[in-house]
Amino acid sequence: MCPHTGFVKYFLPFNKLHIYPWNFNFSLTGSPVTLKILQNWVPRVSHYFDKEHYTYVGHQIVIQESIEHFGAVVWPGALALSQYLESNQEQFNLKDKKVLEIGAGTGLLSIVACILGAHVTATDLPEVLENLSYNISRNTQNLNMHKPEVRKLVWGEGLNEDFPMSTYHYDFILATDVVYHHGALDPLLATMVYFCKPGTVLLWANKFRFSTDYEFLEKVCSVFNTTILAEFPESNVKLLKQWDAQ
Numbered sequence: 509m510c511p512h513t514g515f516v517k518y519f520l521p522f523n524k525l526h527i528y529p530w531n532f533n534f535s536l537t538g539s540p541v542t543l544k545i546l547q548n549w550v551p552r553v554s555h556y557f558d559k560e561h562y563t564y565v566g567h568q569i570v571i572q573e574s575i576e577h578f579g580a581v582v583w584p585g586a587l588a589l590s591q592y593l594e595s596n597q598e599q600f601n602l603k604d605k606k607v608l609e610i611g612a613g614t615g616l617l618s619i620v621a622c623i624l625g626a627h628v629t630a631t632d633l634p635e636v637l638e639n640l641s642y643n644i645s646r647n648t649q650n651l652n653m654h655k656p657e658v659r660k661l662v663w664g665e666g667l668n669e670d671f672p673m674s675t676y677h678y679d680f681i682l683a684t685d686v687v688y689h690h691g692a693l694d695p696l697l698a699t700m701v702y703f704c705k706p707g708t709v710l711l712w713a714n715k716f717r718f719s720t721d722y723e724f725l726e727k728v729c730s731v732f733n734t735t736i737l738a739e740f741p742e743s744n745v746k747l748l749k750q751w752d753a754q
């Protein structure tokens with residue numbers, strides 16, 4: 509069981525439940541991981557899972573899912589925000605903007621942000637970084653765009669050391685389906701607050717499942733200015749814009 513996620517089977521996307529094993533454990537230590545050294549890396553467990561194909565902003569994106577963690581499959585929030593950014597490029601112009609994704613998982617949304625012209629840093633737990641790096645590398649290496657970066661970022665841990673305020677300022681923070689039943693909701697909120705400085709916009713899309721998800725939403729709304737950008741009633745996904753931690 510992953511100590512950070514409290515990995516529990518029934519939280520997985522519905523279509524993955526029947527094939528998702530949970531007894532594999534490989535880890536990656538050290539940070540940051542750069543894409544350059546991982547360009548030829550192929551997931552050791554690729555034969556267990558399908559590749560998923562997506563098209564955003566006229567680009568085919570192939571996502572290798574793996575069998576490891578919550579971050580191993582694409583979640584509904586990532587699809588919702590990817591589609592929203594593709595359809596609202598004038599409202600949210602990512603070109604040359606600095607974008608940080610927290611809990612990036614398979615990397616789909618970071619890849620879309622990259623295609624839209626952003627300087628992207630995709631982050632997640634150490635054990636998710638191999639597959640994340642692989643997906644980002646294979647989908648961006650032949651394109652003429654800012655080279656994305658993949659780094660470890662454990663919510664609430666070592667932020668001042670790894671992302672000092674004096675050096676790092678992001679225009680956008682992206683977060684999708686980072687709220688579910690896990691024990692790191694307070695560190696997650698602290699991480700959002702840490703990176704949301706004046707001028708930063710947090711775009712957060714989440715499928716709401718549990719009462720604790722709504723409690724987190726209330727907390728977030730008490731800390732940030734909040735607008736609901738879109739709602740998808742059929743999947744219970746909300747997409748929110750947040751800014752200026754009060």
Ligand SMILES: C[S@@+](CC[C@H](N)C(=O)[O-])C[C@H]1O[C@@H](n2cnc3c(N)ncnc32)[C@H](O)[C@@H]1O
Pocket residue numbers: 512513577578579580581582583584585586587610611612613614632633636661662663683684685686688690692
């Ligand atoms: C439900 S998945 C969503 C993945 C991706 N954003 C998506 O929508 O497809 C939650 C993500 O948060 C990451 N995560 C969970 N706890 C974390 C923590 N304490 N620090 C950093 N990332 C964490 C997981 O590894 C996973 O990638």
